[in-house]
Amino acid sequence: MMLLQQEPLFDPQQYISPLVSAVTTVVLFIVVFAVIYLLGKYFLTRAVERTLEHRGFDETLISLAVSTTVVITGVGAVALAATVAGFGVVLAAFATLAGALALAVGFAAQDLIANFVAGVFIIQDEPFSVGDWIEWSGNSGVVREIQLRVTKLDTFDNERITVPNSDLANAAVINNVANDRRRVSVGFGIGYEDDIAQARDAIIDEGSRIGGVLDDPEPTAPVTELGDSAVVLSGRIWIDPDESSYGAVRAQFVEAVKERFDAEGLDMPYPNTELSGGIEVTNVGAGEEATGD
CATH class of the missing domain: 2.30.30.60 (SH3 type barrels.)
Known part of the structure; x- marks a missing residue:
């Protein structure tokens, strides 16, 4: 009888070469990624941070830019490491998937992105x-x-x-408080028979007495309107918005001028309508009763 020589079912030698190749590729990928990521992170983040600080950017934007640089560095390190290690096909598929995902997220979060970009400009432009x-x-x-x-x-x-x-x-x-001076303007109406000069002096004097009102520019009260029922003078005083409250000063101004006008007999007329002509009244009930008889 002939003895048939059979090959062993499992030969470890045939798996060694592919295993070594796979391990070498993975190690190469990890080494290249680590080197690129660490060096890129160190140099790029320092460069971005120093550049933005030199140009006077807000600390919030600098922190955001540094974080974004770290993420971009990581993505770039993965791409370069995959290319060097021979993962070109996988990298291409990953890039396609990432692009489609980014497009979908962009459409879904466009309002969020708009608010984010607007926030960056608000922080920077102040x-x-x-x-x-x-x-x-x-x-x-x-x-x-x-x-x-x-x-x-x-x-x-x-x-x-x-x-x-x-x-x-x-x-x-x-x-309202961006500048170092803010004008407070209030319209005061007087009757057409009243003395404009007297009213102007009263407005200016009361305005200058209010705490926080600046001497320069000095208070003024020009005539700004000839209304249906009143001659309107615009009382104008100036304040430092960092030192005085606009609302409080305006309220004091209005009350002080009203009391001064009352004391000096100056009228502050309100809108009114005067009707002219005649009205004829007819007793309709009496007329109907007479007709019935």
Whole structure:
């Protein structure tokens, strides 16, 4: 009988070469990734941080830019390491998937991204800062916190408003305390028979007596309107918004002038309508009764 020679079912030698190749590829990928990531992170983040600090950017934006640089460095390190290690096909598939995912996320989060970008510009351009009294789109409040996505404000009724940054970035924002001087203007009406010079002196004198009112520019009260029922003088005083409250000074101004006008007999007329002509009254009931007889 012939003995048939059979090959062993398991030959370890045939798996050694592929295993060594796989281990070498993985090690090469890890080494290249570590080197590129660590060196890139060290040099790029320091360069970005120093550049932004030199240009006077806000600390929040610098921190954001550094974090973004770290992420970009990591992605770049993965791409370069995969290319060097021979993972080109996997890398291409990953890039396609990542692109499709980024597009989907971009459509889904476009409002969030818009608020985020607007927050970056608000922090950098500084149209207002914490503590400022601002007005926008018929709203007003005192800024309490500026975040990358929203800005938080307090109203004068002590209500908290959270506003998306895109709303503020796209609106005309009035910063009432941005400058070192703020004018307080109040219209005071007097009768056509009253003395304009007397009223002007009363307005200017009372305005200058209010605490916090600046001497330069000095208070004025020009005639600004000839209304239907009154001659209107605009009382104008100036304050430092950092030192005095606009609302409080305006309230004092209005009350002081009203009391002064009352004391000096100056009329503050309100709108009224005068009807002229005649009215004929007919007794309809009596007429119907006479006709029936």
